[in-house]
Amino acid sequence: MLIDESRFKRADSFASRAxxxxxxxxxxxxxxxxxxxxxxxxxxxxxxxxxxxxDPAAAAVTGPESSGERKQGGGALKRLKPRRSQTDRxxxxxxxxxGLGRAITPEEVLGxxxxxxxxxxxxxxxxxxxxxxxxxxxxxxxxxxxxxxxxPPHSDLDEEDEENVDVDTSAGRFVxxxxxxxxxxxRTVGATVEFTVGDRPVNSFRMIERHYFKxxxxxxxxxxxxxxxxxxxxxxxxxxxxxxxxxxxxxxMVEHPYETRSDSFYFVDNKLIMHNKADYAYNGGQ
Numbered sequence: 001m002l003i004d005e006s007r008f009k010r011a012d013s014f015a016s017r018a019x020x021x022x023x024x025x026x027x028x029x030x031x032x033x034x035x036x037x038x039x040x041x042x043x044x045x046x047x048x049x050x051x052x053x054x055d056p057a058a059a060a061v062t063g064p065e066s067s068g069e070r071k072q073g074g075g076a077l078k079r080l081k082p083r084r085s086q087t088d089r090x091x092x093x094x095x096x097x098x099g100l101g102r103a104i105t106p107e108e109v110l111g112x113x114x115x116x117x118x119x120x121x122x123x124x125x126x127x128x129x130x131x132x133x134x135x136x137x138x139x140x141x142x143x144x145x146x147x148x149x150x151x152p153p154h155s156d157l158d159e160e161d162e163e164n165v166d167v168d169t170s171a172g173r174f175v176x177x178x179x180x181x182x183x184x185x186x187r188t189v190g191a192t193v194e195f196t197v198g199d200r201p202v203n204s205f206r207m208i209e210r211h212y213f214k215x216x217x218x219x220x221x222x223x224x225x226x227x228x229x230x231x232x233x234x235x236x237x238x239x240x241x242x243x244x245x246x247x248x249x250x251x252x253m254v255e256h257p258y259e260t261r262s263d264s265f266y267f268v269d270n271k272l273i274m275h276n277k278a279d280y281a282y283n284g285g286q
Contacts, residue, residue, distance in 0.1 A: 129198025
């Protein structure tokens with residue numbers, strides 16, 4: 001598992017711990033979407049369950065939108081399935097969106113047909129001070145942790161040192177992953193994310209994540225975080241149900257590392273406030 005460490009040299013960067021999946025086991029596993037809000041001091045977060053939606057331009061997994069069961073010890077264990085949108089979006093280019101002169105909306109990024117070359121918003125657009133502090137990927141069928149990264153709790157630089165450092169505006173907004181080819185055979189993956197919110201309430205927090213191989217859209221995921229109270233720490237797990245990829249496409253993705261890329265767009269009240277990017281290699285262990 002590789003991370004672009006140069007992106008994380010500053011004090012507010014991530015310290016990572018990653019593990020490669022040597023092989024994917026065929027096993028019966030519970031597929032679940034768990035959402036919990038941990039209690040900060042002095043307030044507790046109350047967010048609606050993230051609701052995944054999938055764009056028709058990408059392969060979709062059909063099934064009920066959600067189901068639930070009682071878990072041991074009380075509470076509801078929610079299972080969320082991607083749902084297919086029937087609305088066609090007008091194709092959009094990165095140049096068109098950049099020239100709008102205003103905040104970009106979810107419908108507009110859903111019209112993108114290729115991965116972006118640059119970021120569509122600035123770090124300072126995150127006026128809600130949303131800060132992602134932990135991220136974990138696991139195979140839901142076997143429980144194997146495939147990747148985990150966490151932000152250190154304290155800064156190693158004092159304020160004076162920080163003022164003298166040239167700030168990389170893409171630091172913390174880009175991650176490089178390396179997996180084994182077996183990752184492309186997985187069917188259901190859980191991505192647990194922990195984040196904090198500043199002193200402003202966050203309404204209609206939403207993430208749209210689009211994955212591409214070269215200029216081909218592979219899949220689109222759309223999750224609603226819902227409402228987040230100010231000064232809260234929140235944890236949720238997104239459930240990614242991957243379509244079966246043709247063997248020829250898998251071979252190409254393995255043979256062309258880091259040509260699989262993704263854009264993750266984050267919206268509050270239908271306005272783009274954060275944009276993260278990633279690229280992927282699937283030739284680990286070879």
